[in-house]
Amino acid sequence: MRYISTRGQAPALGFEDVLLAGLASDGGLYVPETLPKITPDDLRAMAGCSYVEIAYRVMRPFVGDAIDDATFRRLIEESYASFHHDAVVPLKQLNSNHFLLELFHGPTLAFKDVALQLLGRLLDHFLKQRDEKGVIMGATSGDTGSAAIEGCRACENLDIFILHPKGRVSEIQRRQMTTVKADNVHNIAIEGNFDDAQAIVKGSFADQAFLHGTRLIAVNSINWARIMAQTVYYVAAAVALGAPDREVSFTVPSANFGNIFAGYIAREMGVPIRQLVIATNANDILHRTLASNDFSRKELLATLAPSMDIVVSSNFERLLFFAYGCDGAAVRELLERFQKAPAALADAPLARMRELFSSATASDDTILNVIREMFDRTGEVLDPHTATGVYAAEKCNQHPDVPMVTLATAHPAKFSDAIVKAGLAEPVLPLHFVEMLAADEYYDVLPAEQSAVQAFVESHRH
Numbered sequence: 015m016r017y018i019s020t021r022g023q024a025p026a027l028g029f030e031d032v033l034l035a036g037l038a039s040d041g042g043l044y045v046p047e048t049l050p051k052i053t054p055d056d057l058r059a060m061a062g063c064s065y066v067e068i069a070y071r072v073m074r075p076f077v078g079d080a081i082d083d084a085t086f087r088r089l090i091e092e093s094y095a096s097f098h099h100d101a102v103v104p105l106k107q108l109n110s111n112h113f114l115l116e117l118f119h120g121p122t123l124a125f126k127d128v129a130l131q132l133l134g135r136l137l138d139h140f141l142k143q144r145d146e147k148g149v150i151m152g153a154t155s156g157d158t159g160s161a162a163i164e165g166c167r168a169c170e171n172l173d174i175f176i177l178h179p180k181g182r183v184s185e186i187q188r189r190q191m192t193t194v195k196a197d198n199v200h201n202i203a204i205e206g207n208f209d210d211a212q213a214i215v216k217g218s219f220a221d222q223a224f225l226h227g228t229r230l231i232a233v234n235s236i237n238w239a240r241i242m243a244q245t246v247y248y249v250a251a252a253v254a255l256g257a258p259d260r261e262v263s264f265t266v267p268s269a270n271f272g273n274i275f276a277g278y279i280a281r282e283m284g285v286p287i288r289q290l291v292i293a294t295n296a297n298d299i300l301h302r303t304l305a306s307n308d309f310s311r312k313e314l315l316a317t318l319a320p321s322m323d324i325v326v327s328s329n330f331e332r333l334l335f336f337a338y339g340c341d342g343a344a345v346r347e348l349l350e351r352f353q354k355a356p357a358a359l360a361d362a363p364l365a366r367m368r369e370l371f372s373s374a375t376a377s378d379d380t381i382l383n384v385i386r387e388m389f390d391r392t393g394e395v396l397d398p399h400t401a402t403g404v405y406a407a408e409k410c411n412q413h414p415d416v417p418m419v420t421l422a423t424a425h426p427a428k429f430s431d432a433i434v435k436a437g438l439a440e441p442v443l444p445l446h447f448v449e450m451l452a453a454d455e456y457y458d459v460l461p462a463e464q465s466a467v468q469a470f471v472e473s474h475r476h
């Protein structure tokens with residue numbers, strides 16, 4: 015399996031190098047040159063299989079000969095043994111045709127664990143094999159940070175630097191990161207927003223001289239392995255609901271677009287997905303682009319769904335690449351225009367996207383209403399991100415005969431302020447998190463400047 019860059023100018027790489035590279039050298043994101051196929055018979059054979067078995071079958075072709083079968087299977091088994099639900103990602107029925115796919119049963123209570131538990135183990139495996147050290151730089155709007163720390167902290171060959179926007183993540187999210195006391199874990203509160211943090215991380219991939227030859231590694235969804243691991247739960251949910259003999263639609267609370275892009279990949283591989291619904295909060299660039307071809311930045315707003323407070327959506331570039339017929343030059347040109355001024359997509363790629371994707375935006379008031387109504391209707395407490403999804407699913411479902419699955423991306427206890435604001439009782443934090451509420455916190459505050467962050471990383475790594 016070879017991987018190519020969405021901007022068409024970086025060398026093609028194999029799985030191991032893509033895992034360790036993060037961003038491509040031309041600033042693009044790696045995608046598989048050709049996608050492996052899942053046939054109807056493959057899907058039928060997955061019925062009744064464990065999540066681990068489905069994960070192994072779906073991901074095996076992406077990894078190729080970079081890793082042997084037994085080791086890969088063991089890493090998957092270990093990754094999902096850390097989840098607090100036997101089904102790993104259980105499906106819950108909300109009404110006759112609407113389901114929640116609960117992705118928050120991992121160690122840090124958000125969907126990021128599904129990929130980052132595996133990513134950490136893969137990085138550990140390859141770095142040990144190469145006897146190499148690496149430095150992770152990651153940007154978080156709240157959830158990736160703790161999931162990356164949890165997934166990678168045991169890797170002796172890694173130093174982990176996580177940038178979060180100061181004051182813009184929930185208290186639980188912050189404490190999940192900052193109460194970790196480990197020599198190789200460093201939290202940085204950036205005086206800026208998530209886009210600033212992500213720009214510093216991406217900029218550092220383009221300018222790695224500050225590490226004097228040590229490898230820089232990505233844990234954000236710019237890393238292909240994140241997408242690969244997220245593809246699995248679309249397959250598992252579709253099979254559970256009757257694929258290949260029944261179609262299924264998904265609605266995904268979206269921002270950096272890694273989660274829903276994994277659904278797109280599952281569909282391109284052969285999973286019968288009828289519709290993919292993008293749910294956004296008030297940071298609605300994805301919705302504006304799809305609905306009115308307004309691919310322009312607006313000021314980043316602080317919302318009740320803070321993990322989705324993102325304007326520059328990394329993985330949208332991967333979708334653009336496929337929508338533009340794998341034309342890296344066209345993607346490069348469009349993104350250069352977008353950096354400077356409002357941009358618009360060409361007609362044909364936009365039409366292609368609209369065949370599969372639809373979208374809706376939920377304001378803070380809508381989020382609160384949905385949390386309240388869903389609790390009244392079903393007794394289910396939704397986190398504010400999942401609430402954007404439930405809203406969009408109900409608004410955009412074009413095929414009521416096809417089961418709709420909304421991805422539940424976080425546990426409500428991570429966002430108790432929003433839940434209480436909606437008039438519900440404060441959700442109970444799982445017991446193993448309670449200690450962190452009184453624990454000391456460790457983090458540094460830095461300006462949103464690449465040079466300041468790079469100097470900090472260079473002087474704190476081992």
Ligand SMILES: Cc1ncc(COP(=O)(O)O)c(C=O)c1O
Binds near residue numbers: 125273
């Ligand atoms: C809880 C939660 N929901 C949804 C999202 C959006 O997912 P994506 O960035 O993959 O679109 C995020 C963060 O990215 C998140 O943490």
Ligand SMILES: N[C@@H](CCOP(=O)(O)O)C(=O)O
Binds near residue numbers: 159236328
């Ligand atoms: N919402 C994310 C932002 C980073 O997204 P990623 O999927 O690219 O890691 C977060 O919670 O940190």
